[in-house]
Amino acid sequence: MSDARPEHACDVLEHIAKSLVEQPDGVSVEVVDLDGKSQLNLHVADGDMGRVIGKRGRMASAIRTVTRAAAARDGVEVDIEFVD
Numbered sequence: 001m002s003d004a005r006p007e008h009a010c011d012v013l014e015h016i017a018k019s020l021v022e023q024p025d026g027v028s029v030e031v032v033d034l035d036g037k038s039q040l041n042l043h044v045a046d047g048d049m050g051r052v053i054g055k056r057g058r059m060a061s062a063i064r065t066v067t068r069a070a071a072a073r074d075g076v077e078v079d080i081e082f083v084d
Contacts, residue, residue: 006031006038006078009071013040013080016063021048030083039079040067052082 010029018024026045031038044052053060064080071078 006040006071006074006076008074009038009067009076009078010040012070013042013063013067016066017042017044017052020051020059021045022051023048034079037077037079038071039081041081041083043083049082049084 010031014027014029017027017029021027021044023045026043026048028043030041030043032041033039042052051059052063054062060082067080068078
């Protein structure tokens with residue numbers, strides 16, 4: 001595992017989230033390193049979490065899939081958490 005930062009994955013996650021929410025300025029991505037694996041914490045404005053999660057979590061699952069693919073381009077593994 002390399003020590004690369006998931007810059008591309010962060011950009012992709014932020015872009016997707018901003019395109020889904022009503023308050024794009026309320027979107028932020030925090031990178032936390034956990035035992036050699038990065039965790040991306042997505043923060044959105046109050047009331048926008050439902051838009052990001054989607055019905056039955058389908059949107060969240062799709063966001064995780066696309067973001068992990070972007071992280072593979074950086075040569076890193078990531079976990080994505082949706083934080084209130």
